Amino acid sequence: MFTYxxxxxxxxxxxxxxxxxxxxxxIALGIAASMTTLTVMHLMGSxxxxxxxxxxxxxxxxxxxxxxxxxxxGSPPDQVTYRDATALMEAAKADKQAAMFKxxxxxxxxxxxxxxxxxxxxxxxxxxxxxxxxxxxxGGPWDRKQDTEHARVLVLSKDVNEKLFGGQDSVGKTVRMNxxxxxxxxxxxxxxxxxxxxxxxxxxxxxxxxxxMPFTTAVDLKQRGSGNNNCWRSxxxxxxxxxxxxxxxxxxxxxxxxxxRLAEYHSFLDNYVNEQKKLGRFQRPLNNRLLxxxxxxxxxxxxxxxxxxxxxxxxxxxxxxxxxxxGLLLAKFTRKAxxxxxRRALGASRREVFKQFLIESGVIGLSGGLLGLxxxxxxxxxxxxxxxxxxxxxSLDWTMVLTTIVLAxxxxxxxxxxxxxxxCRVQPAAQLKx
Amino acid sequence: MxxxxxxxxxxxxxxxxxxxxxxxxxxxxxxxNALFIISERLDRMDRPSGMNEADTFWFGSxxxxxxxxxxxxxxSDLQLLRRLPGVAAATSVLSVPMSGGGWSTGISLQPNQRTxxxxxxxxxxxxxxxxxxxxxxxxGRNFKQEEVVARSINDRGVPSVIIVTRALADALFPGGDAIxxxxxxxxxxxTSTIIGIVERAQTPWMGSDFIENATxxxxxxxxxxxxxxxxxxxxxxxxxxxxxxxxxxxxxxxxRIIGRLRSIEQVRREAYSGDRAMAIILGVVIxxxxxxxxxxxxxxxxxxxxxxTxxxxxRRALGATKFDILRYFQTENFIITTLGLVAGGVxxxxxxLWLMHAYQSPRLPWYYVPVGFLCLWMLGxxxxxxxxxxxxxxxxxxATRSV
Numbered sequence: 007m008f009t010y011x012x013x014x015x016x017x018x019x020x021x022x023x024x025x026x027x028x029x030x031x032x033i034a035l036g037i038a039a040s041m042t043t044l045t046v047m048h049l050m051g052s053x054x055x056x057x058x059x060x061x062x063x064x065x066x067x068x069x070x071x072x073x074x075x076x077x078x079x080g081s082p083p084d085q086v087t088y089r090d091a092t093a094l095m096e097a098a099k100a101d102k103q104a105a106m107f108k109x110x111x112x113x114x115x116x117x118x119x120x121x122x123x124x125x126x127x128x129x130x131x132x133x134x135x136x137x138x139x140x141x142x143x144x145g146g147p148w149d150r151k152q153d154t155e156h157a158r159v160l161v162l163s164k165d166v167n168e169k170l171f172g173g174q175d176s177v178g179k180t181v182r183m184n185x186x187x188x189x190x191x192x193x194x195x196x197x198x199x200x201x202x203x204x205x206x207x208x209x210x211x212x213x214x215x216x217x218x219m220p221f222t223t224a225v226d227l228k229q230r231g232s233g234n235n236n237c238w239r240s241x242x243x244x245x246x247x248x249x250x251x252x253x254x255x256x257x258x259x260x261x262x263x264x265x266x267r268l269a270e271y272h273s274f275l276d277n278y279v280n281e282q283k284k285l286g287r288f289q290r291p292l293n294n295r296l297l298x299x300x301x302x303x304x305x306x307x308x309x310x311x312x313x314x315x316x317x318x319x320x321x322x323x324x325x326x327x328x329x330x331x332x333g334l335l336l337a338k339f340t341r342k343a344x345x346x347x348x349r350r351a352l353g354a355s356r357r358e359v360f361k362q363f364l365i366e367s368g369v370i371g372l373s374g375g376l377l378g379l380x381x382x383x384x385x386x387x388x389x390x391x392x393x394x395x396x397x398x399x400x401s402l403d404w405t406m407v408l409t410t411i412v413l414a415x416x417x418x419x420x421x422x423x424x425x426x427x428x429x430c431r432v433q434p435a436a437q438l439k440x
Numbered sequence: 441m442x443x444x445x446x447x448x449x450x451x452x453x454x455x456x457x458x459x460x461x462x463x464x465x466x467x468x469x470x471x472x473n474a475l476f477i478i479s480e481r482l483d484r485m486d487r488p489s490g491m492n493e494a495d496t497f498w499f500g501s502x503x504x505x506x507x508x509x510x511x512x513x514x515x516s517d518l519q520l521l522r523r524l525p526g527v528a529a530a531t532s533v534l535s536v537p538m539s540g541g542g543w544s545t546g547i548s549l550q551p552n553q554r555t556x557x558x559x560x561x562x563x564x565x566x567x568x569x570x571x572x573x574x575x576x577x578x579x580g581r582n583f584k585q586e587e588v589v590a591r592s593i594n595d596r597g598v599p600s601v602i603i604v605t606r607a608l609a610d611a612l613f614p615g616g617d618a619i620x621x622x623x624x625x626x627x628x629x630x631t632s633t634i635i636g637i638v639e640r641a642q643t644p645w646m647g648s649d650f651i652e653n654a655t656x657x658x659x660x661x662x663x664x665x666x667x668x669x670x671x672x673x674x675x676x677x678x679x680x681x682x683x684x685x686x687x688x689x690x691x692x693x694x695x696r697i698i699g700r701l702r703s704i705e706q707v708r709r710e711a712y713s714g715d716r717a718m719a720i721i722l723g724v725v726i727x728x729x730x731x732x733x734x735x736x737x738x739x740x741x742x743x744x745x746x747x748x749t750x751x752x753x754x755r756r757a758l759g760a761t762k763f764d765i766l767r768y769f770q771t772e773n774f775i776i777t778t779l780g781l782v783a784g785g786v787x788x789x790x791x792x793l794w795l796m797h798a799y800q801s802p803r804l805p806w807y808y809v810p811v812g813f814l815c816l817w818m819l820g821x822x823x824x825x826x827x828x829x830x831x832x833x834x835x836x837x838x839a840t841r842s843v
């Protein structure tokens with residue numbers, strides 16, 4: 007019977023092409039608006055490293071001015087000072103730990119055909135690679151010894167290895183930056199990051215780094231980072247006093263493998279700050295935070311309020327489209343009262359009539375879903391054109407494709423329920439009178 | 441015209457009436473709030489930076505190799521830039537309005553104040569700075585070249601003289617007598633004397649709560665081996681100058697990288713790309729929403745006309761004119777739309793309250809809803825016009841046919 011009802015449905019849809027088109031387009035538009043915005047919101051906020059996001063914690067210490075909080079809501083500064091970062095690295099109380107910042111350095115390629123260019127460098131410790139797990143194509147990270155020895159070594163991204171060495175295994179080769187030679191120890195494979203969650207201070211969707219360099223090596227360059235720098239007290243003059251200052255400009259991540267370790271580390275931080283208080287620093291009340299990846303992303307509003315409002319609007323629009331479809335289906339089914347009467351008189355049960363009309367609604371939903379999928383694709387293209395930085399989050403994956411179709415069919419069935427119920431209640435006798 | 445028969449007819453198809461009304465209500469609520477968000481974004485995008493945006497562009501130069509003399513190269517670059525044909529003025533800068541990156545600090549009236557009196561963006565530039573930015577000096581005087589000090593980002597020092605924006609001058613000295621006054625850029629540091637006031641210069645950050653507070657400091661301030669230059673071309677010659685400049689700079693000194701040249705118009709576009717995108721997306725949703733609602737009304741009205749063909753024929757046979765029939769359907773739509781709009785008005789304010797609560801957005805101005813009423817009334821009347829005209833053409837003879 008299912009195929010027969012499907013045929014009946016299709017024929018009935020063909021009979022009123024304009025009304026049918028109106029319903030299909032209505033559902034498709036509603037689906038496209040809601041799915042385009044939902045996809046962006048879903049991908050933006052999705053867990054970037056689900057297998058360990060609850061183990062990675064972002065360290066925040068309240069080293070801010072005694073006179074005012076760092077943020078209006080009383081939360082501690084979003085970065086740490088050089089003093090605290092190096093002290094925590096030295097203590098090494100976490101399972102893994104990495105302080106980091108970013109730097110721009112001029113690269114002087116050996117190959118005369120490649121023009122010198124500016125390169126964005128992530129300055130960090132070897133644990134960075136163990137914590138955030140970027141895939142390696144050649145070689146691997148530098149080791150702990152090289153961290154302490156201020157080794158002039160680099161890990162290259164796939165792109166920059168392509169640019170400098172034509173994608174060859176460049177481990178052991180040297181890269182000259184601002185007159186200093188560094189040797190390559192590893193090359194990353196393509197690292198697909200939806201958001202740059204390990205450093206959200208300059209926007210979650212800013213460009214990833216092209217190289218990675220040991221922290222100790224980079225600090226020797228006496229060059230300021232290219233990220234945010236905030237000071238509540240003047241750093242004074244010169245590089246050394248900047249390092250000693252209360253300016254915050256580093257991100258600090260720790261990996262803590264169990265809740266017990268997290269609690270231990272929290273009390274270690276509190277002890278550290280209490281010790282520092284004796285030296286006259288940290289004059290604010292104890293206010294240390296260890297948010298995990300997802301908490302930190304929520305705190306930093308990775309999913310912007312604009313995207314949330316757009317998603318809300320997308321679903322409100324879908325609601326209007328559904329109300330519209332209910333009205334049109336009602337009109338259509340009411341017109342077919344005669345046909346229903348005839349079928350009922352010939353012995354079809356209410357149940358059968360109900361099935362028939364629900365299948366007709368389903369066909370509309372499926373068509374709307376397919377068209378909606380196409381429009382969602384276009385919508386995402388438009389989002390990528392409007393927000394160039396969202397290219398990593400404005401793409402469809404299989405879950406979203408499936409969600410789109412299911413949402414469309416479910417919406418149409420939902421919209422068809424009341425009209426179908428009304429159609430079933432037709433009294434055969436009333437319809438068959440002339 | 442009697443409303444009563446229309447009303448009692450409507451009461452017989454309550455569900456359809458509620459559906460159209462609901463659609464109109466949701467449409468009104470969404471359209472009002474979305475339009476308000478769009479207008480807010482357009483207002484934001486319309487804010488003047490205080491600069492000459494049409495003729496200016498900026499770029500960075502980063503030297504490399506040991507022994508790169510950043511200060512020396514900066515000076516020769518400035519001379520080179522100022523001699524180039526088509527260049528009206530050039531200066532070295534730390535940042536420009538709307539660029540998103542820069543330096544800000546607190547500014548105080550007393551030494552060691554617990555909290556500063558105002559926040560300000562800091563623009564480091566030389567005696568040609570105001571002229572190159574194109575900001576308008578409204579009081580006091582410009583910097584003299586001998587007041588410009590060579591510093592660096594690690595050694596920023598405190599300028600002895602500064603020029604501030606009107607907004608900052610008013611925040612510091614509400615009496616309007618800022619010229620000649622001394623302020624503190626560092627808690628216990630030496631004082632800086634305000635020697636001039638410019639009409640307006642925005643900070644580099646579009647979302648900052650001190651967007652009109654800026655301070656110009658007479659200093660050359662390279663960032664490591666990088667210097668940024670701001671160039672103002674003669675009117676109409678910006679693109680021409682931009683094309684040749686990289687090569688000229690490379691020729692003068694090859695051991696450096698010239699960064700991307702960006703016109704200030706481009707800087708503005710990038711600064712407001714999010715607002716622009718939001719306005720466009722909301723605009724598209726509004727258009728689609730109005731279209732769906734209008735089509736829904738057309739579809740429903742067509743159905744009613746078809747359903748009532750016989751009654752219409754009867755009415756015509758009993759003496760109703762074509763105009764009476766037309767008016768019947770127009771009035772019917774007016775009633776449904778009005779009921780929907782009343783509900784929608786309440787919904788619009790509720791939505792606005794929720795947005796205020798969840799996103800700290802401002803309150804929806806009262807006039808959006810009445811204007812929305814007018815627009816949707818019009819939309820409804822236009823949408824129903826086609827089916828209503830079709831109804832008015834139903835011949836009276838239909839009444840006499842049996843099926």
